[in-house]
Amino acid sequence: MSETETMSAPDQTPDQAEAKPERRLNMIEAINDALNISMQRDENVVVMGEDVGYFGGVFRCTAGLQEKHGKNRVFDTPISECGIIAVAVGMGAYGLRPVPEIQFADYIYPGLDQLISEAARLRYRSAAEYIAPMTVRSPFGGGIFGGQTHSQSPEAIFAHVSGLKTVIPATPYDAKGLLISAIEDNDPVIFFEPKRIYNGPFSGYYDKPVQPWKKFDQSVVPEGYYKIPLGKAxxxxxxxxxxxxxxxxxxxxxxxxxxxxxxxxxxxxxxxxxxxxxxxxxxxxxxxxxxxxxxxxxxxxxxxxxxxxxxxxxxxxxxxxxxxxxxxxxxxxxxxxxxxxxxxxxxxxxxxxxxxxx
Incomplete structure (x- = not known):
């Protein structure tokens, strides 16, 4: 098999050995599915953030999860990004697998010290006695006329920090498989979700905006558990x-x-x-x-x-x-x-x- 054919081959893991029923989901639905499956498989996975509980998140990525898994595992936090990240670091060190949501990537900056000085360095500085298995989810990029405080793309900041992993999916299929892999990873992961394509590939790719909540072509996403390895294009x-x-x-x-x-x-x-x-x-x-x-x-x-x-x-x-x-x-x-x-x-x-x- 050539190198190109290897890159083109579908991602397969032992969990995908048998054919699975497929559905057409947008990225929001695929992310919700990944969170639900991860919480079903591991009771240590918890979801936290501003409005992620009863309301289901500003983009509805966590809709229904509190009802399914309870208020102790899906809960709202104060409007304090520094506090959200700090609590997640402590949870990870204690043995949980927190998935904090930062409502927009632009809001993540108050939590940088906790991410850079604590989460990214914890495993190294403790000689692997403690880890920070946390996945920080956040919508990023433009496409909804959010202006300067709701539309930034700060991925290069996190790529510069040793100890952090940075994931950016482009399809619902990838969003689900990559998010499950991120949650199961023992290192802190920044998981940026392009909100311009939350509801599927858009029409008017170039000069005219499309309402981000209007659905277009969706992606085929298998039911159940599957992973896409981090670090594979x-x-x-x-x-x-x-x-x-x-x-x-x-x-x-x-x-x-x-x-x-x-x-x-x-x-x-x-x-x-x-x-x-x-x-x-x-x-x-x-x-x-x-x-x-x-x-x-x-x-x-x-x-x-x-x-x-x-x-x-x-x-x-x-x-x-x-x-x-x-x-x-x-x-x-x-x-x-x-x-x-x-x-x-x-x-x-x-x-x-x-x-x-x-």
Whole structure:
């Protein structure tokens, strides 16, 4: 089997050996299903956060869980992100597997000290006597006109911190399998959920917004328990002309641009940026000789810079053109102009034309 075929193969674990009934779920429903299954399998899994209990979360990801598992395992917290994260660290050290929700990624900053100084270092500093098996879920990115305090993409901050893992799914199938893996992981995981695609792939990929709660195409998601290993990329589309590295919402955007322009690209959905599937990236870039990186976050010191450096270090003599990046702008996040801020067909198309012309 070739390297490309290996990347394209469906993820299988012993728990997936037998065929499972399938349903069409959006990402919200898939996340809810993953939380429910994890709580059924392990009584130490607890869900906590602002409005996650009776209300079911601002995006309804935890709807019905308190009724199923009780108020001691699904409970509301004060509006204190620092406190939420700190309590989760203590729970993990004590033997629980907390899944705190931070209502928007923009709100996570008060909890950075607890995440960076405590959660990320606990296993190392205690010589593995204590661990922090916590999964911090949070909606991130734009798409709902949330403005500067509800739309940020801070993934690069967490990718920089040794001891943290950072996961960003792009499909409901991946969201469920990756979340189950994250909850069972013994290290702290930041699980960012792209709210622009919470309810499925969107129409109007580029210049016109779509109400985020309106349903479009959904994804086939198996019933029951399955896992997707952290650190394994997904080959979303296969082609020989160029490799495109993306994650979250941008996977769908670049797929649409390539289809529109008739470009045959290896679109690699990274799924997790830490750990990173550098082997899949290297194999694809060496095959195509060209690389485009697309993410929604601001350009300077964004995770695309790290990807560009890694590709250049490992694939320099195979490159037929310089590595290109298409990202958000180095500005405060705009409110009414957020659809101009997103990487869209014009900027992505220009970058692809430039790479392919070399």
């Amino acid at each position: 997904r080959l979303a589309t296969e082609g020989e002309q160029v490799t495109i590295l993306a994650y979250g919402t941008m996977v769908h955007v670049v797929e649409a641009v390539c289809k529109e322009k008739g470009i045959e690209a290896d679109v690699l959905d990274l799924r997790t940026i830490v750990p990173l599937d550098i082997e899949a990236i290297e194999a694809s870039v060496k095959k195509t000789g060209r690389c485009l990186i697309v993410h929604e976050a601001t350009r300077t010191a964004g995770f695309g810079a790290e990807l560009s450096a890694l590709v250049t270090e490992r694939c320099f003599y195979h490159l037929e053109a310089p590595v290109e990046r298409v990202t958000g702008f180095d500005t405060p996040y705009p409110h009414s102009l957020e659809w101009a801020y997103f990487p869209g067909p014009i900027r992505i198309g220009e970058a692809l034309d430039k790479i392919l012309a070399e």
